[in-house]
Amino acid sequence: xxxxxxxxxxxxxxTHFFTRAGVLKAVDDVSFTVSAGQVLxxxxxxxxxxxxTGFSVIGLVDPPGRIVGGRVLFKGxxxxxxxxxxxxxxxxxxxxxxxxxxxxTLNPVLRVDTQMIETILAHDPAVGRSAAMERARDxxxxxxxxxxDERLRAYPHQFSGGMRQRVAIAIALLNRPDLIIAxxxxxxxxxxxxxxxxxxxQKLCRETGAALIWxxxxxxxxxxxxxxxxxxxxxxxxxxxxxxxxxxxxxxPYTAGLIGSVPSxxxxxxxxxxxxxxxxxxxxxxxxxxxxxxxxxADDACLAEPPLVIPSPGRGLxxxxxxxxxx
Amino acid sequence: MSDAPPMxxxxxxxxxxxxxxxxxxxxxxxxxxxxxxxxxxxxDRVDLAVRQGEVVxxxxxxxxxxxxLxxxxxxxxxxxxxxxxxxxxxVAEMPAAEARAxxxxxxxxxxxxxxSLNPRLRVEDIVGEAxxxxxxxxxxxxxxxxxxxxxxxxxxPGFRRRYPHQFSGGQRARVGxxxxxxxxxxxxxxxxxxxxxxxxxQAQVLNLFMDLRADLGxxxxxISHDLGVVExxxxxxxxxxxxxxxxxxxAEEIFARPNHPYTAALLAGIPRxxxxxxxxxxxxxxxxSPLNPPPGCHFHPRCPHAIPRCRVEAPALKAIAPGHxxxxxxxxxx
Amino acid sequence: MTAEIVxxxxxxxxxxxxxxAEFCASRLAVAGLVGLSIILLVxxxxxxxxPQDPYDLRQLDVLDGRLPPLSKSMGGKTYWLGTDDQxxxxxxxxxxxxxxxxxxxxxxSFFAMLIGMxxxxxxxxxxxxxxxxxxxxxxxxxxFPAILIALILLAVLGQGVDKIMIALVAVQWAYYxxxxxxxxxxxxxxxxIEAARCLALGKxxxxxxxxxxxxxxxxxxxxxxxxxxxxxxxxxxxxLGLGLPITKPSLGLLIANGFxxxxxxxxxxxxFPGVALLATIVCINLVGDQLRDxxxxxxxx
Ligand SMILES: Nc1ncnc2c1ncn2[C@@H]1O[C@H](COP(=O)(O)OP(=O)(O)OP(=O)(O)O)[C@@H](O)[C@H]1O
Ligand SMILES: Nc1ncnc2c1ncn2[C@@H]1O[C@H](COP(=O)(O)OP(=O)(O)O)[C@@H](O)[C@H]1O
Ligand code: SF4
Ligand code: SF4
Ligand SMILES: [Mg+2]
Ligand SMILES: [Mg+2]
Numbered sequence: 001x002x003x004x005x006x007x008x009x010x011x012x013x014x015t016h017f018f019t020r021a022g023v024l025k026a027v028d029d030v031s032f033t034v035s036a037g038q039v040l041x042x043x044x045x046x047x048x049x050x051x052x053t054g055f056s057v058i059g060l061v062d063p064p065g066r067i068v069g070g071r072v073l074f075k076g077x078x079x080x081x082x083x084x085x086x087x088x089x090x091x092x093x094x095x096x097x098x099x100x101x102x103x104x105t106l107n108p109v110l111r112v113d114t115q116m117i118e119t120i121l122a123h124d125p126a127v128g129r130s131a132a133m134e135r136a137r138d139x140x141x142x143x144x145x146x147x148x149d150e151r152l153r154a155y156p157h158q159f160s161g162g163m164r165q166r167v168a169i170a171i172a173l174l175n176r177p178d179l180i181i182a183x184x185x186x187x188x189x190x191x192x193x194x195x196x197x198x199x200x201x202q203k204l205c206r207e208t209g210a211a212l213i214w215x216x217x218x219x220x221x222x223x224x225x226x227x228x229x230x231x232x233x234x235x236x237x238x239x240x241x242x243x244x245x246x247x248x249x250x251x252x253p254y255t256a257g258l259i260g261s262v263p264s265x266x267x268x269x270x271x272x273x274x275x276x277x278x279x280x281x282x283x284x285x286x287x288x289x290x291x292x293x294x295x296x297x298a299d300d301a302c303l304a305e306p307p308l309v310i311p312s313p314g315r316g317l318x319x320x321x322x323x324x325x326x327x
Numbered sequence: 328m329s330d331a332p333p334m335x336x337x338x339x340x341x342x343x344x345x346x347x348x349x350x351x352x353x354x355x356x357x358x359x360x361x362x363x364x365x366x367x368x369x370x371d372r373v374d375l376a377v378r379q380g381e382v383v384x385x386x387x388x389x390x391x392x393x394x395x396l397x398x399x400x401x402x403x404x405x406x407x408x409x410x411x412x413x414x415x416x417x418v419a420e421m422p423a424a425e426a427r428a429x430x431x432x433x434x435x436x437x438x439x440x441x442x443s444l445n446p447r448l449r450v451e452d453i454v455g456e457a458x459x460x461x462x463x464x465x466x467x468x469x470x471x472x473x474x475x476x477x478x479x480x481x482x483x484p485g486f487r488r489r490y491p492h493q494f495s496g497g498q499r500a501r502v503g504x505x506x507x508x509x510x511x512x513x514x515x516x517x518x519x520x521x522x523x524x525x526x527x528x529q530a531q532v533l534n535l536f537m538d539l540r541a542d543l544g545x546x547x548x549x550i551s552h553d554l555g556v557v558e559x560x561x562x563x564x565x566x567x568x569x570x571x572x573x574x575x576x577x578a579e580e581i582f583a584r585p586n587h588p589y590t591a592a593l594l595a596g597i598p599r600x601x602x603x604x605x606x607x608x609x610x611x612x613x614x615x616s617p618l619n620p621p622p623g624c625h626f627h628p629r630c631p632h633a634i635p636r637c638r639v640e641a642p643a644l645k646a647i648a649p650g651h652x653x654x655x656x657x658x659x660x661x
Numbered sequence: 662m663t664a665e666i667v668x669x670x671x672x673x674x675x676x677x678x679x680x681x682a683e684f685c686a687s688r689l690a691v692a693g694l695v696g697l698s699i700i701l702l703v704x705x706x707x708x709x710x711x712p713q714d715p716y717d718l719r720q721l722d723v724l725d726g727r728l729p730p731l732s733k734s735m736g737g738k739t740y741w742l743g744t745d746d747q748x749x750x751x752x753x754x755x756x757x758x759x760x761x762x763x764x765x766x767x768x769x770s771f772f773a774m775l776i777g778m779x780x781x782x783x784x785x786x787x788x789x790x791x792x793x794x795x796x797x798x799x800x801x802x803x804x805f806p807a808i809l810i811a812l813i814l815l816a817v818l819g820q821g822v823d824k825i826m827i828a829l830v831a832v833q834w835a836y837y838x839x840x841x842x843x844x845x846x847x848x849x850x851x852x853x854i855e856a857a858r859c860l861a862l863g864k865x866x867x868x869x870x871x872x873x874x875x876x877x878x879x880x881x882x883x884x885x886x887x888x889x890x891x892x893x894x895x896x897x898x899x900x901l902g903l904g905l906p907i908t909k910p911s912l913g914l915l916i917a918n919g920f921x922x923x924x925x926x927x928x929x930x931x932x933f934p935g936v937a938l939l940a941t942i943v944c945i946n947l948v949g950d951q952l953r954d955x956x957x958x959x960x961x962x
Binding site: 398401402403427430431433434435437438439442443444445446447448456457460461503506507510 | 851852853855856857858859860861862863866870871874875
C-alpha cells in the first residue's frame with residue numbers, strides 16, 4: 001500500500017436496475033476518489049442515484065439491481081468482484097454506513113449495549129466483554145450523548161430521532177472505520193439537531209482520519225462540511241472539484257442553476273433563478289446530455305453524450321458548453 | 328400600526344390535545360396507580376395579527392406547534408381557547424353563511440404532495456369540485472375555469488384529465504395550489520409547502536408564490552422550518568418554541584439583529600452556502616417533549632444565558648423596538 | 662401574467678394496466694383467476710350447459726341411483742361423475758350446487774359489506790360515543806366463533822336461502838366494519854381530507870366522494886376472503902342439515918347426502934362436490950392473496 005493511495009477510488013461504476021419497465025441506469029459511469037481525512041460531498045436531487053452509488057460501494061445493491069461495470073477500489077482492493085463474505089467483514093468494520101433512517105442500523109428489540117458489544121466482538125473477538133463495554137460507553141460519549149451509562153441500557157425506541165441517529169453513528173464508528181458513507185443522515189432532523197450531528201461528525205473525522213462520503217441534497221451542508229464535491233444528475237456526476245471551485249465557480253449549467261435556486265443565496269423578495277422543467281425519468285432518458293431539456297445553453301452538439309473532461313487539475317465536468325466563471 | 332383591523336387575527340389562541348386514559352389505565356387508577364390524562368399544549372396563548380398583503384413567516388422546530396397554529400388560522404381546527412377574527416369580526420360569532428365565506432377566503436397549502444391530493448379524483452375534479460359546489464362557476468364554464476387555473480399555476484391544461492399519481496412532486500404541489508386558488512382566497516396558509524420538493528423544484532414553486540402575491544394580492548402565513556426560505560419570502564417572521572412565540576419582528580430586523588437566544592442559536596446553526604469548512608457550533612441539548620415542557624422559559628435547559636429566574640418564570644413577549652417583540656428575561660435588565 | 666408552463670410529465674402507464682401487470686406477475690394467481698372464471702361461468706350458465714336439470718323430478722330415475730362415474734343411463738346418456746341416491750346426475754348437481762353456493766356466498770358478502778361499510782365509516786368519521794358503541798358490538802361479535810352465531814340464528818329463523826343469507830350477513834358484517842373503520846381512520850387523517858374540509862365541502866360529500874373510494878382497496882381483499890368464508894360456512898351449515906332445504910342442494914348439502922355412502926365405497930357422491938367446493942375456495946383465495954399483495958401500499962413502489 002503506497003502512502004498517498006486514496007482510501008476509496010471508484011472507477012466508471014455502473015449500476016443498473018433491470019425492472020419490468022426496462023433497464024434503469026441508476027448509476028452510469030461514476031468515478032471519484034476520497035483520501036483519508038477527507039470529506040467528499042455527493043449532492044443531487046432525489047432519484048439522481050446518490051443512494052445507489054453509496055450502496056454499490058459497499059455491495060448492498062439488491063436485485064433487480066446489479067453492478068454492471070467499473071471498479072470500487074478500497075485501499076487497492078476491488079470490492080466489485082469481492083465475495084459476500086469479504087464484504088460483510090468489511091461492512092461495520094473497515095467501512096461503515098450511516099443511513100437516513102437510523103433504524104436501518106439499529107435493532108428495535110435489542111438494547112443499545114448489546115448491539116454495540118456485538119458489533120465490536122463480531123469483528124474483533126479478542127476484545128473482552130468489559131473492554132468492549134468500555135469502548136461502547138466511550139463511543140456514545142463521543143457523539144455527544146449525555147449520561148452514556150444510562151443510555152446504554154435503553155432500547156432504540158426510547159430515544160428521540162436525533163439521539164437515535166447519534167447512536168447509529170456511534171455504532172458505525174465503533175471499529176474506527178477507514179471509510180464512512182453517510183446517506184442523508186440529517187435530512188429528517190431539525191436544524192439544531194442537524195447542527196449538533198454535523199459538529200460531532202466533523203470532530204470525529206478530524207480525530208480518526210477516516211474518509212467520509214456525505215450524501216445529501218442540501219448544498220449548504222456540503223459547503224460547510226466537505227473538501228470536495230460531486231454533483232450528480234440522472235445517474236452521472238456532471239461536475240466535481242473542490243468545494244470552493246464548484247460552489248463559487250460552477251461551470252456546469254445544472255450546478256449553476258442549483259446554486260441559483262437556494263433562497264438564502266438570493267436577495268429577499270426577488271425571484272429565484274429557477275431551473276425550468278423537472279428531473280427526467282431515468283427509464284426514458286433521451287440520448288445525449290440528460291440535462292438538455294432544461295438547459296439554456298443546449299444546442300445540437302448536446303444531442304451527443306458529453307464526455308468527462310478535466311478543465312483544470314482536480315476538476316471534472318460533463319458539458320459541451322461550460323460557463324466560464326459565472327458568478 | 329394602522330387603524331384598519333388586521334385581515335386575520337388570532338387572539339390568545341391555545342390548543343390542548345388531551346389523550347384520555349384508556350379503560351385499562353382507569354382500572355389501574357382504581358387500584359391506586361396515579362395515571363393522568365396526557366395533555367399536550369401544542370399552542371400556548373399565542374397572539375398573531377396578519378395585515379392585508381403581508382407575508383408572515385412562521386419558523387420552529389418539529390413539534391413546536393406550527394402546523395397546529397396553521398390549521399387554526401385556516402379554520403380547519405377549532406382552538407381550545409382564544410378568538411379568531413377576520414377583518415375585526417370574530418368568526419365564531421358570524422352567521423353560518425358569512426362564516427362559510429370566510430372559510431373559503433382562507434385556504435391552506437399542504438406539505439405532502441402525495442397525501443394532499445385525493446388519489447381517486449382527476450385533476451379537473453380536484454380543482455373544479457369546490458368552485459362548482461359553492462356556485463363560483465356555472466356548470467358550463469367549469470372546464471374553462473379549471474384550464475385557466477392550471478395555466479395560472481404553470482401546468483398544461485391538457486393534464487386536466489390525469490390522476491395525481493401521474494404527476495411529479497412539483498406538479499402535484501402546483502395542483503394543490505390551483506385547488507386552493509379555485510375558491511378565490513385572499514389568505515393562504517402554507518404549511519411546509521415546499522419542504523418535500525427538490526431544490527430546483529422548490530425554487531419554481533417559491534417563484535409561483537411570489538407571482539401570485541404580486542398578481543392577486545394574496546396574504547400569506549408561511550410555515551417552514553427552513554430559515555432560508557422564510558427569509559426570502561417573508562415581511563415579518565415569528566419564531567416559535569414549544570407552543571409559544573419567542574420572537575416576532577420584521578424579516579430584515581430578525582435576521583440582522585436576533586434578540587432571543589433561541590433565534591440567535593437557530594441563525595448560527597443553519598448551514599449556509601457561503602460558510603465554508605466552518606466549525607459547526609450547535610445549540611446544545613434536545614428539543615424537550617411537549618408532554619412535559621420545562622417550567623419557566625421553555626428554552627432554559629438549552630439556553631447559554633439562562634439565569635435562575637428563567638427556571639421559574641415564563642418571560643412575556645415585550646416590544647424591544649418598533650415592531651420587534653421578544654420573550655426573554657434578559658431584555659428586562661436593559 | 663402566467664408562470665412558465667412546465668413541460669410534459671413523464672409518460673406513465675395507467676393505474677389499471679400497472680395493476681393488471683402486477684397481478685399477472687404470479688402464475689398461481691392467474692391460474693386461480695382462470696379457475697374462478699370457469700367456475701363462475703359454469704355456475705351462471707348451469708341451466709344451459711348442465712346435461713340434466715337436477716331439480717326436475719321428472720328427469721330423475723331412481724333406477725339410475727348411485728351409479729359410479731362414467732356409467733350409462735337407461736336412456737343412453739353418460740353420467741360422467743356418477744349419480745346420487747336419487748339417480749341425479751352428479752355433474753349437473755354440482756353445477757347447480759355451485760350456483761346456489763356462489764349465490765349465497767357472494768350475495769351475503771355483498772349485503773354484509775354494505776352494512777359493515779356504513780357502520781365502519783360512521784364509526785370512523787363521527788367518532789365519540791357512537792364509535793365506541795359500534796366497535797364494542799363488533800368486538801363482542803368477533804370474539805364468538807362465526808359458526809356458533811350462525812347456528813343459533815338458524816335455529817331461530819329456520820331453513821331457506823334467505824334465512825341462511827341473513828345468518829351469514831349477521832356473521833360477516835363485523836369483519837367489514839372493522840376493516841373499513843381501520844382504513845377510514847388512516848385516510849381521514851390524510852391531508853386531502855383536510856383540504857376538502859378547508860374548501861368547506863359538505864360532510865356527506867367528503868365521506869362518500871373522498872373518504873369512501875379510498876377505503877375500497879383493502880375491502881376488495883377482505884371481500885375475497887370473506888366470500889370464500891361464506892361459501893365454506895354455508896357448506897358446513899348445510900352439511901349439518903341446518904342450511905338449505907333438501908330441494909335446493911348446495912355443494913354442502915350434496916356432500917352431506919353422499920356422506921352416508923362413503924364407507925360403502927360410493928365415494929363419488931361426496932367426493933366430487935367436495936372437490937368442486939375445494940377448488941372454488943382455493944381459487945378465490947389465490948386471487949385474493951395476489952390482490953392483497955398488489956393493492957398493499959407498503960409493498961408498492
Ligand atoms: N391531533 C393531535 N392529537 C394529539 N397531539 C397532537 C395532535 N396534533 C398535534 N399534536 C401535538 O401537538 C404538538 C404540535 O404539533 P404540530 O403538528 O403543530 O407541530 P409542528 O410544529 O407542525 O411540527 P413539524 O415541523 O414536525 O410538522 C406536537 O407535540 C404534536 O405531537
Ligand atoms: N430497488 C430498486 N428498483 C428499481 N429502481 C430503483 C431501486 N432503487 C433505486 N432505484 C432507482 O434508481 C434511481 C436512483 O435512486 P437513488 O440512488 O435512491 O436516488 P437518490 O439520489 O435520491 O439517493 C432512481 O430512479 C430510483 O428510482
Ligand atoms: S452538454 Fe449541452 S445540454 Fe448538457 S449541460 Fe452542457 S450545454 Fe447544457
Ligand atoms: S428567558 Fe432566560 S432561558 Fe429563556 S431565552 Fe431568555 S435568558 Fe434564555
Ligand atoms: Mg437517497
Ligand atoms: Mg407540521
